[in-house]
Amino acid sequence: MTKTAIVTGAHGAFGKWIARNLWELDWDVFLVCRQKAQCVETVNWIKESAKKSGAGELDYIECDLGSYKDIKAMSTKFVAEGRKLHALVNNAATTPRTRTVTSEGLEAQFAVNIMAYYWLTKFLWPALVSTGTEADPARVVNVASGYAGGLDLTDMQFKRRAYDNNSAYRASKQAERMMTGSFAEKMSECQKGTVWISSCYPAWAPSKLSADLGTPGPDSEASGADTPVWCAVEGSLTNANNFHKTLGGYASKKAMRADEYQQDRKGMETLWKECERVTGLLEKTGRADL
Ligand SMILES: NC(=O)c1ccc[n+]([C@@H]2O[C@H](COP(=O)([O-])OP(=O)(O)OC[C@H]3O[C@@H](n4cnc5c(N)ncnc54)[C@H](OP(=O)(O)O)[C@@H]3O)[C@@H](O)[C@H]2O)c1
DSSP: OOOEEEEETTTSTTHHHHHHHHHHTTOEEEEEESSHHHHHHHHHHHHHHOSSOOSSOEEEEEOOTTOHHHHHHHHHHHHHTTOOOSEEEEOOOOOOSSOOBOTTSOBHHIIIIIIHHHHHHHHHHHHHHHHOOSSSOEEEEEEOOTTOOOOOTTOTTOSSSOOOHHHHHHHHHHHHHHHHHHHHHHOHHHHHTSEEEEEEEOOOOOOHHHHHHTOOOSSOTGGGGHHHHHHHHOTTOOTTOEEEOOTTSOOSSOEEEOOGGGGOHHHHHHHHHHHHHHHHHHHHHSOOOO
Protein backbone atom coordinates (compact mmCIF):
# COMPACT_ATOMS: atom_id res chain seq x y z
CA MET A 1 0.00 0.00 0.00
CA THR A 2 1.26 3.47 -0.84
CA LYS A 3 1.87 5.51 2.29
CA THR A 4 0.95 9.16 2.70
CA ALA A 5 2.81 11.99 4.42
CA ILE A 6 2.12 15.64 5.10
CA VAL A 7 5.30 17.73 5.39
CA THR A 8 5.06 21.32 6.62
CA GLY A 9 7.64 23.95 5.74
CA ALA A 10 8.23 21.94 2.57
CA HIS A 11 9.70 24.92 0.75
CA GLY A 12 12.41 25.30 3.41
CA ALA A 13 15.97 23.98 3.66
CA PHE A 14 15.12 20.73 5.45
CA GLY A 15 11.47 20.43 4.42
CA LYS A 16 12.16 20.04 0.72
CA TRP A 17 14.61 17.20 1.45
CA ILE A 18 12.19 15.50 3.86
CA ALA A 19 9.51 15.62 1.15
CA ARG A 20 11.93 14.46 -1.53
CA ASN A 21 13.24 11.52 0.52
CA LEU A 22 9.74 10.29 1.34
CA TRP A 23 8.71 10.59 -2.32
CA GLU A 24 11.78 8.60 -3.34
CA LEU A 25 10.54 5.90 -0.95
CA ASP A 26 7.36 5.81 -3.06
CA TRP A 27 5.15 7.65 -0.58
CA ASP A 28 2.38 10.05 -1.60
CA VAL A 29 3.60 13.38 -0.25
CA PHE A 30 1.58 16.52 0.47
CA LEU A 31 3.79 19.57 0.71
CA VAL A 32 2.44 22.33 2.94
CA CYS A 33 3.71 25.77 1.89
CA ARG A 34 2.52 29.26 2.58
CA GLN A 35 2.03 30.20 -1.08
CA LYS A 36 1.16 28.32 -4.24
CA ALA A 37 4.29 29.53 -6.07
CA GLN A 38 6.50 27.98 -3.35
CA CYS A 39 4.56 24.70 -3.58
CA VAL A 40 4.97 24.53 -7.36
CA GLU A 41 8.66 25.46 -7.21
CA THR A 42 9.31 22.72 -4.63
CA VAL A 43 7.37 20.06 -6.54
CA ASN A 44 9.43 20.92 -9.65
CA TRP A 45 12.69 20.87 -7.69
CA ILE A 46 11.89 17.45 -6.22
CA LYS A 47 10.95 15.99 -9.60
CA GLU A 48 14.06 17.38 -11.29
CA SER A 49 16.56 16.53 -8.56
CA ALA A 50 15.27 13.19 -7.22
CA LYS A 51 17.66 10.27 -7.60
CA LYS A 52 14.70 8.13 -8.56
CA SER A 53 11.14 9.01 -9.49
CA GLY A 54 8.71 8.15 -6.71
CA ALA A 55 5.77 5.92 -7.49
CA GLY A 56 3.53 8.05 -5.28
CA GLU A 57 1.91 11.41 -5.90
CA LEU A 58 3.47 14.76 -5.13
CA ASP A 59 0.73 17.18 -4.21
CA TYR A 60 0.54 20.36 -2.19
CA ILE A 61 -1.62 22.32 0.20
CA GLU A 62 -1.36 26.08 0.57
CA CYS A 63 -1.68 27.07 4.20
CA ASP A 64 -0.58 29.91 6.45
CA LEU A 65 0.59 28.05 9.52
CA GLY A 66 0.28 31.23 11.54
CA SER A 67 -3.48 31.02 11.11
CA TYR A 68 -5.80 28.82 13.16
CA LYS A 69 -8.52 29.37 10.55
CA ASP A 70 -6.29 28.15 7.70
CA ILE A 71 -4.98 25.14 9.62
CA LYS A 72 -8.44 24.08 10.72
CA ALA A 73 -9.84 24.44 7.19
CA MET A 74 -7.05 22.44 5.55
CA SER A 75 -7.09 19.69 8.19
CA THR A 76 -10.86 19.38 8.18
CA LYS A 77 -10.84 19.06 4.39
CA PHE A 78 -8.09 16.43 4.46
CA VAL A 79 -9.96 14.35 7.06
CA ALA A 80 -13.35 14.77 5.33
CA GLU A 81 -11.86 13.42 2.12
CA GLY A 82 -11.20 10.18 4.02
CA ARG A 83 -7.51 10.22 3.24
CA LYS A 84 -4.98 7.98 4.95
CA LEU A 85 -2.14 9.67 6.81
CA HIS A 86 0.89 7.58 7.74
CA ALA A 87 3.10 10.48 8.80
CA LEU A 88 2.58 14.10 9.74
CA VAL A 89 5.95 15.88 9.76
CA ASN A 90 5.64 19.16 11.67
CA ASN A 91 8.75 20.88 10.33
CA ALA A 92 7.83 24.51 9.58
CA ALA A 93 9.18 27.16 11.90
CA THR A 94 9.81 30.87 11.94
CA THR A 95 11.90 33.31 13.96
CA PRO A 96 11.26 36.93 12.95
CA ARG A 97 13.91 39.29 14.25
CA THR A 98 11.35 41.73 15.60
CA ARG A 99 8.22 40.77 17.50
CA THR A 100 5.53 40.06 14.94
CA VAL A 101 1.84 39.45 15.57
CA THR A 102 -0.34 37.26 13.33
CA SER A 103 -3.66 38.40 11.91
CA GLU A 104 -5.34 36.44 14.72
CA GLY A 105 -3.40 38.25 17.45
CA LEU A 106 -0.67 35.76 18.38
CA GLU A 107 3.08 36.33 18.56
CA ALA A 108 4.38 34.67 15.38
CA GLN A 109 6.79 32.12 16.88
CA PHE A 110 4.18 31.06 19.42
CA ALA A 111 1.67 30.66 16.57
CA VAL A 112 3.83 28.83 13.99
CA ASN A 113 6.29 26.92 16.17
CA ILE A 114 3.96 25.93 18.99
CA MET A 115 0.28 26.29 18.17
CA ALA A 116 0.55 25.04 14.57
CA TYR A 117 2.24 21.83 15.77
CA TYR A 118 -0.53 21.40 18.32
CA TRP A 119 -3.39 22.20 15.92
CA LEU A 120 -2.16 20.07 13.03
CA THR A 121 -1.65 17.10 15.33
CA LYS A 122 -5.08 17.55 16.93
CA PHE A 123 -7.05 18.19 13.76
CA LEU A 124 -5.32 15.53 11.65
CA TRP A 125 -5.53 12.98 14.47
CA PRO A 126 -8.62 11.22 12.98
CA ALA A 127 -6.68 10.55 9.75
CA LEU A 128 -3.70 9.19 11.72
CA VAL A 129 -5.98 7.02 13.86
CA SER A 130 -7.81 5.56 10.86
CA THR A 131 -4.43 4.69 9.28
CA GLY A 132 -2.22 3.37 12.07
CA THR A 133 -2.15 -0.20 13.32
CA GLU A 134 -0.08 -1.86 16.02
CA ALA A 135 1.93 -3.57 13.28
CA ASP A 136 2.47 -0.30 11.45
CA PRO A 137 1.72 2.77 13.57
CA ALA A 138 1.01 6.16 12.02
CA ARG A 139 3.59 8.79 13.02
CA VAL A 140 3.77 12.38 14.12
CA VAL A 141 7.29 13.76 13.78
CA ASN A 142 7.93 17.07 15.51
CA VAL A 143 11.08 18.65 14.13
CA ALA A 144 12.43 20.40 17.21
CA SER A 145 15.99 21.29 18.21
CA GLY A 146 18.85 20.66 20.60
CA TYR A 147 18.96 24.47 20.93
CA ALA A 148 15.72 24.30 22.98
CA GLY A 149 15.42 25.90 26.39
CA GLY A 150 14.39 28.86 28.49
CA LEU A 151 10.60 28.49 28.15
CA ASP A 152 8.80 30.92 30.46
CA LEU A 153 5.30 29.52 30.78
CA THR A 154 4.04 32.77 32.28
CA ASP A 155 5.02 34.82 29.21
CA MET A 156 5.18 32.56 26.18
CA GLN A 157 4.35 35.38 23.75
CA PHE A 158 6.80 37.92 25.12
CA LYS A 159 4.08 40.34 26.18
CA ARG A 160 5.78 41.21 29.43
CA ARG A 161 9.48 40.73 28.56
CA ALA A 162 11.47 42.40 25.81
CA TYR A 163 11.36 40.17 22.73
CA ASP A 164 14.46 38.69 21.22
CA ASN A 165 14.06 36.11 18.52
CA ASN A 166 16.69 33.67 19.83
CA SER A 167 14.99 33.40 23.23
CA ALA A 168 11.54 33.04 21.68
CA TYR A 169 12.82 30.40 19.26
CA ARG A 170 14.59 28.32 21.91
CA ALA A 171 11.48 28.47 24.09
CA SER A 172 9.22 27.37 21.23
CA LYS A 173 11.46 24.35 20.52
CA GLN A 174 11.30 23.37 24.20
CA ALA A 175 7.50 23.63 24.01
CA GLU A 176 7.44 21.31 20.98
CA ARG A 177 9.37 18.68 22.90
CA MET A 178 7.11 19.00 25.96
CA MET A 179 4.01 18.82 23.79
CA THR A 180 5.32 15.63 22.17
CA GLY A 181 5.34 14.03 25.62
CA SER A 182 1.85 15.30 26.40
CA PHE A 183 0.31 13.89 23.22
CA ALA A 184 2.02 10.55 23.91
CA GLU A 185 0.50 10.44 27.38
CA LYS A 186 -2.93 11.79 26.65
CA MET A 187 -3.90 10.10 23.39
CA SER A 188 -5.16 6.56 23.86
CA GLU A 189 -3.86 5.55 20.42
CA CYS A 190 -0.32 6.38 21.57
CA GLN A 191 -0.91 4.18 24.60
CA LYS A 192 -2.18 1.40 22.33
CA GLY A 193 0.76 1.89 19.96
CA THR A 194 -1.24 2.59 16.80
CA VAL A 195 0.07 6.18 16.56
CA TRP A 196 3.62 7.14 17.51
CA ILE A 197 4.76 10.65 18.21
CA SER A 198 8.37 11.71 18.53
CA SER A 199 10.47 14.82 18.35
CA CYS A 200 13.88 15.15 16.82
CA TYR A 201 16.89 17.35 16.34
CA PRO A 202 17.57 17.37 12.60
CA ALA A 203 20.94 19.07 11.96
CA TRP A 204 22.58 22.46 12.17
CA ALA A 205 22.64 23.92 8.71
CA PRO A 206 22.30 27.17 6.78
CA SER A 207 18.68 28.21 6.15
CA LYS A 208 16.55 31.33 6.34
CA LEU A 209 15.68 30.38 9.88
CA SER A 210 19.25 29.80 11.09
CA ALA A 211 20.35 33.03 9.36
CA ASP A 212 17.66 34.93 11.27
CA LEU A 213 19.03 33.37 14.46
CA GLY A 214 22.53 34.43 13.45
CA THR A 215 23.73 30.82 13.68
CA PRO A 216 24.07 29.20 10.23
CA GLY A 217 25.65 25.81 10.97
CA PRO A 218 28.15 23.57 9.18
CA ASP A 219 25.81 20.74 8.14
CA SER A 220 24.14 20.29 4.77
CA GLU A 221 20.47 20.93 4.04
CA ALA A 222 20.11 17.33 2.91
CA SER A 223 21.41 15.95 6.21
CA GLY A 224 18.60 17.76 8.01
CA ALA A 225 16.12 15.33 6.48
CA ASP A 226 17.82 12.16 7.74
CA THR A 227 16.44 12.04 11.26
CA PRO A 228 12.88 13.29 10.55
CA VAL A 229 12.52 10.77 7.70
CA TRP A 230 13.96 8.05 9.90
CA CYS A 231 11.32 8.88 12.54
CA ALA A 232 8.61 8.61 9.88
CA VAL A 233 9.66 5.26 8.47
CA GLU A 234 11.70 3.33 11.04
CA GLY A 235 10.01 0.22 12.44
CA SER A 236 11.54 0.20 15.91
CA LEU A 237 10.65 3.72 16.99
CA THR A 238 9.12 4.24 20.42
CA ASN A 239 6.74 6.92 21.56
CA ALA A 240 7.62 10.35 22.87
CA ASN A 241 11.34 10.29 22.60
CA ASN A 242 13.61 12.94 21.32
CA PHE A 243 15.86 11.65 18.57
CA HIS A 244 19.16 13.24 17.75
CA LYS A 245 21.40 13.01 14.77
CA THR A 246 24.02 10.41 15.64
CA LEU A 247 26.85 12.14 17.33
CA GLY A 248 29.90 12.23 15.13
CA GLY A 249 28.06 11.78 11.88
CA TYR A 250 24.81 11.17 10.13
CA ALA A 251 24.78 7.39 10.14
CA SER A 252 21.41 5.72 9.84
CA LYS A 253 21.29 4.78 13.50
CA LYS A 254 19.94 7.62 15.59
CA ALA A 255 20.78 8.38 19.16
CA MET A 256 17.71 8.38 21.34
CA ARG A 257 17.70 10.50 24.45
CA ALA A 258 15.19 10.61 27.25
CA ASP A 259 13.93 14.15 26.95
CA GLU A 260 14.69 16.24 30.02
CA TYR A 261 11.84 18.59 29.09
CA GLN A 262 9.36 15.72 29.29
CA GLN A 263 10.20 15.26 32.97
CA ASP A 264 8.53 18.59 33.78
CA ARG A 265 5.01 17.22 34.32
CA LYS A 266 3.63 20.44 35.80
CA GLY A 267 5.05 22.53 32.96
CA MET A 268 3.70 20.14 30.36
CA GLU A 269 0.21 20.43 31.85
CA THR A 270 0.41 24.25 31.96
CA LEU A 271 1.49 24.33 28.31
CA TRP A 272 -1.31 21.97 27.27
CA LYS A 273 -3.91 24.08 29.10
CA GLU A 274 -2.61 27.24 27.41
CA CYS A 275 -2.88 25.58 23.99
CA GLU A 276 -6.48 24.63 24.83
CA ARG A 277 -7.27 28.12 26.11
CA VAL A 278 -5.91 29.85 23.00
CA THR A 279 -7.74 27.38 20.77
CA GLY A 280 -10.99 28.04 22.63
CA LEU A 281 -10.60 31.80 22.20
CA LEU A 282 -9.93 31.49 18.48
CA GLU A 283 -12.83 29.12 18.03
CA LYS A 284 -15.19 31.51 19.79
CA THR A 285 -14.00 34.92 18.65
CA GLY A 286 -11.50 34.42 15.81
CA ARG A 287 -8.90 36.32 17.84
CA ALA A 288 -6.61 35.37 20.69
CA ASP A 289 -5.13 38.68 21.80
CA LEU A 290 -7.91 39.24 24.32
N1 LIG B 1 18.60 24.96 10.23
C1 LIG B 1 19.02 24.51 11.40
O1 LIG B 1 20.24 24.56 11.72
C2 LIG B 1 18.07 23.88 12.38
C3 LIG B 1 18.58 23.36 13.58
C4 LIG B 1 17.73 22.73 14.47
C5 LIG B 1 16.38 22.63 14.16
N2 LIG B 1 15.89 23.14 13.00
C6 LIG B 1 14.45 22.99 12.72
O2 LIG B 1 14.27 22.46 11.43
C7 LIG B 1 13.01 22.90 10.91
C8 LIG B 1 13.20 23.43 9.50
O3 LIG B 1 14.02 24.58 9.58
P1 LIG B 1 14.92 25.09 8.36
O4 LIG B 1 16.27 25.33 8.90
O5 LIG B 1 14.71 24.21 7.19
O6 LIG B 1 14.26 26.53 8.13
P2 LIG B 1 13.72 27.27 6.79
O7 LIG B 1 14.55 26.93 5.62
O8 LIG B 1 13.60 28.71 7.16
O9 LIG B 1 12.30 26.59 6.60
C9 LIG B 1 11.19 26.90 7.42
C10 LIG B 1 9.95 26.73 6.60
O10 LIG B 1 8.81 27.01 7.42
C11 LIG B 1 7.93 27.80 6.64
N3 LIG B 1 7.03 28.66 7.41
C12 LIG B 1 7.37 29.58 8.34
N4 LIG B 1 6.26 30.26 8.72
C13 LIG B 1 5.22 29.75 8.01
C14 LIG B 1 3.83 30.06 7.96
N5 LIG B 1 3.26 31.02 8.70
N6 LIG B 1 3.05 29.34 7.11
C15 LIG B 1 3.59 28.37 6.33
N7 LIG B 1 4.90 28.05 6.33
C16 LIG B 1 5.70 28.74 7.17
C17 LIG B 1 8.83 28.68 5.80
O11 LIG B 1 8.08 29.21 4.74
P3 LIG B 1 8.30 30.76 4.27
O12 LIG B 1 9.54 30.73 3.46
O13 LIG B 1 7.07 31.09 3.50
O14 LIG B 1 8.43 31.57 5.52
C18 LIG B 1 9.90 27.68 5.40
O15 LIG B 1 9.52 26.98 4.26
C19 LIG B 1 12.47 23.92 11.90
O16 LIG B 1 11.49 23.32 12.72
C20 LIG B 1 13.69 24.30 12.71
O17 LIG B 1 13.35 24.73 14.01
C21 LIG B 1 16.71 23.76 12.10
